[in-house]
Amino acid sequence: MLPTQVLEKVRVELTDLNGTGMSAMEMAHRGSGFRPIAQQAEADLRELLAIPPNYKVVFMQGGAQAQFALVPLNLLESCTRADYINTGHWSKRAIAEAARYCTVNVAASSEHSNFTTVPPQSEWQLSEQAAYVHYTPNETIGGVEFPWIPDTGDIPLVTDMTSTILARPLDVSRFGVIYAAAQKNIGPAGITVVIVREDLLGRARTEVPSVFNYKLQAEDNSMFNTPSTFAWYVSGLVLKWLKDKGGLAAIAKVNERKAAKVYACIDESGGFYRNPVALDCRSKSNIPFTLVDSALDATFLEQCQAAGLTQLQGHRSVGGMRASIYNAMPEEGVDTLVQFMRHFCEKHG
Numbered sequence: 247m248l249p250t251q252v253l254e255k256v257r258v259e260l261t262d263l264n265g266t267g268m269s270a271m272e273m274a275h276r277g278s279g280f281r282p283i284a285q286q287a288e289a290d291l292r293e294l295l296a297i298p299p300n301y302k303v304v305f306m307q308g309g310a311q312a313q314f315a316l317v318p319l320n321l322l323e324s325c326t327r328a329d330y331i332n333t334g335h336w337s338k339r340a341i342a343e344a345a346r347y348c349t350v351n352v353a354a355s356s357e358h359s360n361f362t363t364v365p366p367q368s369e370w371q372l373s374e375q376a377a378y379v380h381y382t383p384n385e386t387i388g389g390v391e392f393p394w395i396p397d398t399g400d401i402p403l404v405t406d407m408t409s410t411i412l413a414r415p416l417d418v419s420r421f422g423v424i425y426a427a428a429q430k431n432i433g434p435a436g437i438t439v440v441i442v443r444e445d446l447l448g449r450a451r452t453e454v455p456s457v458f459n460y461k462l463q464a465e466d467n468s469m470f471n472t473p474s475t476f477a478w479y480v481s482g483l484v485l486k487w488l489k490d491k492g493g494l495a496a497i498a499k500v501n502e503r504k505a506a507k508v509y510a511c512i513d514e515s516g517g518f519y520r521n522p523v524a525l526d527c528r529s530k531s532n533i534p535f536t537l538v539d540s541a542l543d544a545t546f547l548e549q550c551q552a553a554g555l556t557q558l559q560g561h562r563s564v565g566g567m568r569a570s571i572y573n574a575m576p577e578e579g580v581d582t583l584v585q586f587m588r589h590f591c592e593k594h595g
């Protein structure tokens with residue numbers, strides 16, 4: 247979801263942005279109307295994440311799954327090997343895509359626990375000649391989140407932060423490349439943020455399409471081709487909303503409370519609800535859970551819908567339920583869900 251205040255501002259500005267008589271969608275991307283919007287969004291993102299000056303921010307199209315191919319294409323150069331950590335659905339997709347361009351060494355996997363844990367770094371079998379190490383800090387579907395940042399020494403750490411970026415303060419300097427599709431915590435679908443350390447620019451394979459070349463886009467302020475201007479504009483409003491909320495330290499506290507409330511409800515249900523993930527790596531953004539009897543799933547979802555609680559069906563690959571409680575989900579929304587779940591459990595448990 248997007249913050250209601252943001253959507254209301256979009257509505258007000260839809261036909262007349264800042265007295266220009268037009269919408270952000272209609273503005274020339276390099277024109278004087280759009281340029282300050284683009285620059286402010288980047289400045290606010292830099293401020294929120296305290297992005298060091300030796301990192302470039304690129305706004306791209308294609309979503310996170312385009313990055314599954316663009317990371318190897320932009321970083322491999324003449325290298326033939328990359329290390330990946332497999333913690334579930336999105337890691338597997340990233341691995342499959344990278345394997346089209348290089349030899350992928352799966353340096354660690356939590357498949358043996360059915361992806362309910364994260365592999366401790368002491369068990370990682372990193373290669374010496376890897377161009378980079380890739381991992382997924384929050385597996386959106388499995389609901390598994392790393393509570394620590396890996397240390398890969400001189401080998402650049404690359405991360406798919408799509409479902410956890412901006413949820414709390416982050417030490418960007420630990421990473422070589424951070425990428426995140428906008429549609430979870432940044433803004434509408436159609437734009438992808440790539441934060442890349444400057445020394446990694448210029449390692450692209452020649453076959454990478456120019457519009458997806460990190461260096462070319464960084465040199466052209468992400469305007470090598472026409473960017474998704476409307477998504478960029480709405481993302482800028484979300485970033486401003488986050489700043490007004492007190493920034494990442496403030497939203498992190500709200501996110502902690504929201505997640506703690508849902509997990510407490512699950513854990514105190516006497517087994518009526520279950521979340522399979524190990525306690526130390528439960529996601530704070532995505533909480534999958536099952537009901538004691540899956541025959542109750544349809545009733546649960548119907549009654550949720552009637553109570554105004556929507557989009558709780560689990561991902562089609564795992565079934566059950568999933569509560570995604572990104573930044574824009576207010577704490578009251580979580581309170582309503584928890585109250586509903588308690589009542590449902592009393593009635594059917």
Ligand SMILES: *Cc1c(COP(=O)(O)O)cnc(C)c1O
Pocket residue numbers: 308309310311312336382384385386406407408409427430
């Ligand atoms: C949602 C999601 C994706 C998929 O993003 P697309 O923009 O649809 O390609 C990839 N990785 C993670 C971690 C996600 O949460």
